[in-house]
Amino acid sequence: QEIKVGFLGGFTGPIESLAPGILQGAQLAVSQVNAQGGLLNGRTLSMPTADTTCVDASAASNSADRLVNSEGVVAIVGGLCSGATIAAANNAGIPGNVVMISPASTAPAVSDINDNDLVFRTVPSDSFQGIALARLLLSKGIREVAVTFLNNDYGRGLADAFVAEYQMSGGQVLANVAHEEGRADYRSELGNIASSGAETLVVLAYADGSGQTIVRQAYESGNFLQLVGADGMVGDALVNAVGAQALEGMIATRAGSPEIEGADVFAAAANAVNLDPNAVYAAQAYDAAFLLALAIEKNGSADRDSLSDALRSVATAPGEVILPGEWEKAKRLIAAGQDINYEGAAGSQEFDAKGDVPGVVVEMVVRNGRFETLGLID
Amino acid sequence: MNEFIFFVNNVLISGAVSGSVYAIGAVGVTLVFSIMRFAHFAHADMMTLGAFIVLILTTLFPGVGAVVGLPTAFVLMPIAMAVTAGVAVGIDRAFYKPLRQHNVKPIVIVIASLGVTLMLQGLIRLFAGTSSRSLYVDEFKQIFRIDVPFASRPLVITEPQILLLVVTIACVVGLHYFLNKSRMGKAMRAMSDNPDLARVSGINTQTVIMVTWIIAGSLAVIAGTLLSLDVTLKPDLSFFLLLPIFAAAIVGGVGHPYGAIAGGFVVGFAETMAVFNWAVLLRPLHRAFPNLFELPANLTLVGTEYKIVVPFFILIAILVWRPTGLFKGKVI
Amino acid sequence: MTTTMKSLIGKRELILFGLLLLAIVVVFGLFGSAYGTRMLVEIACYAIIALGLSIQWGYAGQFNAGVMGFVALGGFFAMFFSMPINDDFWGSDLPGQLGGVFLRIAIGLALIYGASKLNRFGLSPKLRTVVTVLVAIVVYFWIKSNMVPVTQAIERDADFIGGLGLPPWSGWIVGGMVAGFVGYFIGRICLGLRSDYLAIATLGCAEIIKAFLKNEDWLTRGIATVSPLPWPVPQPIDVGFVAARAMYFSVTAVMIMAIYFLLHRAYHAPWGRMIRAIRDNEISASAMGKDVNKRSLEIFVLGCFLMGLGGATLGTFNGLFDPSGYVPLNHTFLVLVMVILGGPGNNTGTIIGAAVVYIIWIMSEPLALWILQVVTSAGDAEAQANLASRALQARVFSIGLLIVLVLRYAPKGLLPEKIQQHN
């Protein structure tokens, strides 16, 4: 009787500390669906999980395979790391005709999978954020920076996009240095960067990984006057760990729009279940899961066939707007044969031809020991 | 002058700090090796374990440090040393001793220690989670910026770095006296020479092994705690320390405590120097004779992404050039 | 011959095979045949890798802790040979420039080699060493300064150099051969060392190989990963999961049978006796006329070849080349457990070990989650999410525990190496 939507996450490995929040986001959607009467005439939605380890393609495809072939899921939320997503899609998802929506894979490469229209994501590609960050810095008059990025698909994709845009628009990247995850000490990397003479340091990494250490050591070294980060660095945990004094004035960006209604609705629902609404990618995961439920309902059966068409139909305009949590309303409209358009917690989730969503990037700054959202970057 | 200060900050201090950590780690590894004849892969995880115990203690008693004027974590470190030493002794009893009694080849115990590594890692993650943490719970790290005449850049050194250097020196001196002058120290050397004969001479080998683990465990906690104080505490800290620590132990000559210390600093400095941008030091020269040569912006030996392999290259070079290590190691 | 037949299918082997078959049937029943066949293929790939480690360690006593590096090399060549040709690269003038760099590398190496032979011309050995090191440093910077612009141009204009468009099996063989070749150099330097040092040295080598594959984007696409890789047999998307995987499995099964047969023959020939003698006592073996260095190197290279081959088949099967996916836990320690559990030096045992450990490894995840669900079904969502991620850490723990327990209670594995009897 259960309808299964799998969750494919990196529960172990480099983003293991982000994974629980993301899973909770998706589970919130599932519990809302079930609380509001389930789907397809009262059947319940369940969410089996599987671990990709994030870095091991073999483990990722194996886990995806288990979801696709053994659990018999209709669709999948995930994977998180781009490498894992690509491996899972190529090995299990696409051959198995399963729709996958990644809430966290930001690498531009995900767009290029030859996917029979099966792979989507609710998070903008890094290229959006990198470009936005570059424009933001230039608009603030910062014309010379040094970049250090985490040497994985996230960091490198972001750095490539940022550097290309920044240089094209007249900025100068004095140093562009990759660093590895999980080291105790990044002084050598920072020393190398500082030797370029740059005073603004752009850190493209994760807040609870290398990013934290780098920011702390950059502050300690006294070589940099301005710190800059991207979505991976956003989180009050960073401020608490490194110290407000060290981070005051740090500039950051993150995906998502503060102006859409869905964000507030989601925040309220998340707070009710003790989930930090600002947890990285939690809102995107919520959207992915909710969208899949809508698509299944729209598709009218627990079949995998034509699910991607249904997904496109429920996600994109035109149609009656559905906000996060409005499951009963959506069900009613679908039953009535009306077209709907989900406007999510993290964005309006209008998929383009490649299954990507347009990036909406906001500016953030650390003020009084907290990350504050300032507004959209255009 | 600015460039020179930059060099001091980024190579000398940096190298000395990581060198100290490697050195203390390598001393523990080499001590276990010389007395029990196997390469203890779980040493780095004992470092993490110790640091986590310190973290727990610091969270429980955050105000202790302020009383003494030192970081709380540092003040509470002795308790963690005692606990970890106990854990180390327990691990030995549970996993290594039975194998020793079966007279297995040393390599089998090495593999067992790999197993222990994985178990410790799993446990630490299971109970402590996986995110980075700071050992400064209610306090902030003191950073000393020392102004130097003729330079606009200050010399930068932090409190834990000073502690680390001081403690390393204290450990070296203490260990020297312990091994050479004390009865137990001599018994440990005797045991490492010939365990059977040590028993026959009335040396209680169980006690010696226990003391070895106590020292090794304590040293691991010192290295782990001071490193985490200086940088950050992560469960997978240990794996990245393993290679440099073993490289340091072998470079110095396995089974040789002073060698381990020398090896630690060799590896530490080599790492920082390999990724240092030497163009910085040439810049004043270039300013003086601008037409003499063209200065590339970046003159490093290897990119920072290859830093992890630097200890290993040194290891190979030393093994080829002098297979017993800098100091004459015992076994090859 | 009858004695060897008997030793092949002893009672213990039969029981173990029976249990294994049962486990596989259970997995098929629980997880379906698509997943079941997938598991079989992966077991087969890991068994090839494990056989490589088993002969190094079991036959010759060499403790190679760098399995991961050789597996990664195999994976790379599987990708490099089978991926289609990249016209962006070959259509530009970049191949010529890259050729120029390689030419310079060759010249540089020749210079270094020449410098190292300067003592023939009356230079004192000390001075020669100094000169060689200086030449090496100069050559290093010279090549580096020549190479970086070219590789950057490749990354910018062509993404990466692409593949050769050859059939995957050619990449498998070359991957094995290159792994063996790299093993040859590592062995030359490290095989004389004590076994623990060899472990550390090989561990480091594996990290170097990985760092190289991960960072030389012009060659490997680095962390951007390459996929999908062509298969030597039809892919699931064309013929369905079960059929495609069954075909892939039959290819790997034939490979394992061939490898098993050859290893068995070699082990029971004077070659095997000689290798065991070298393991027991190198000094004595050398006094008995055996070329210890050459033979140790031979078996090390053979083992590395198998690791490369297994890595290549695994890489192709996964359909993806991802250098950062090679981590010691999965590709070194897991293989190590397969070998110690199965019985180092016993090929049957190693294959059984590979199957058992792989099943345990793969099943530990759903099992951990299932146990957790049962235990915490009352708990709230957050606790569940957190625990789920933590419970999976138990996998690391359980692999460690497995190592320690096996060593403690069956130090020679399920099927220990057999002592040769002559009656």
Next chain:
Amino acid sequence: MAIFEAINVHGGYGGMNILNGVNMSIEQGEIGVIVGPNGAGKSTMLKAIFGLLHVNEGSIALRGEDITNADPTVLVSKGMAFVPQEKNIFPSLTVHENLEMGAYSRKDSFQHMLDQVYEFFPPLKDKRKQPAGELSGGQRQMVAMGRALMMEPSLLLLDEPTAGLSPLYMNEIFDRIITINKAGVGILMVEQHAKQALRIAHKGFVLAAGQNRFTDTGENLINDPEVAKTFLGG
């Protein structure tokens, strides 16, 4: 009363017994010599006495006190000392430290014993600061004996103290053994230089296949034609 007595000792390394009921005893101030073919269990017997392997059956007593399966550390404190067949020094410790290790469990001053050992073995005095690993075979054997003497033992177990030594050193070692014995120390030793050893022995034990074959005075054993032929090489 016998200072040392072993009754019906059974013991071995793994499952199987190597010793199948060995009896042995020596009186205060006596020299006992064990001879026998290779693999007879002579070294095994000494190890069993010294608690280095498990005695499965039988008993061993020192001055009437039961010491079966006692820890070597305890035995040392009870006045026993053992010089193993090989590997009987600490090579990286200096000669002086080797001797100190011999006195490890002594709580009182042992300066007088150091003096005495140097007096016994004059070559050691010059080499006291040198690592013992750099000594020649004979000098090592002296260090090994000296180490054992440091506790002023009342019973000294020696396993082939002269194997591989030149005739000069062999004689010297035998001389020392006699001197030590004259000072009242009981000695039990294994020897393949059987005739020379039995000549200075008060008691001889011929062991074969883990059992006593002959037990008599040294003199009588040498003169027994059967013993001489089968065990002493004619």
Next chain:
Amino acid sequence: MTNIIDVKNVSKSFGHLKVINDCSIAVEEGSITGLIGPNGAGKSTLFNIIAGAFPADAGSIHFAGEDITHIPANQLFHKGLLRTFQIAHEFSHMSALENLMMVPGDQSGESLFNAWFKPGLVRSEELAVRQKALDVIDFLSLGHVKNELAGNLSGGQKKLLELGRTMMADPKVVLLDEIAAGVNRTLLQDLIANIQRLNKELGYTFLVIEHDMDMIAKLCNPVIVLAQGSVMVQGTIEEIQNNEEVVEAYFGTEAH
């Protein structure tokens, strides 16, 4: 008669310790030559140098007229030079029989190619080798322990096994390093007889290090005395035993 081994002016130091000092010895073909000398005189070191276990610092070594100074141990074996070890170096995890079967140097099954692709050839050779090993093991009266792990043999049996290897290889010259030490005297008589038989019947040349004077007296002529790394005297056993210098340095004044 010709010198089958010719050691000329060889020196060797370990660190600052000069162990072999400008030493020259010659061994006649077909002889059983004794090599004695005080402990630490450098006898085993000299063996190691001749057998190629480590290189000499200076000097040259000729074997049957050929310069073998820089030839490694395993190649010397194929030239007919075989040595035993002062401490038995058996292959402890192989059976006694296998210890012997691995010795012959011309087994084609030792090449991987033959082992894989010429099983017929390998099998027929293997049968021959096995027969030879069985003969040798019976000759040494070790038949009852032929399937025992060599590591579990007693000291004397290991020494016999060391001797048995020499018979598997058909060498020209055998270097024996203290095979008597720790061996029961009764067994030793058998060993001596065996050595004499091999020398007479098969024409092996022996160079024997020994501290047991009875054995030297029975076996060896001539006897070379090494002291502090160089030859002190050379002669028959009687000459040696009456040489005052040797008596003082080696036998001790109270000997015999």
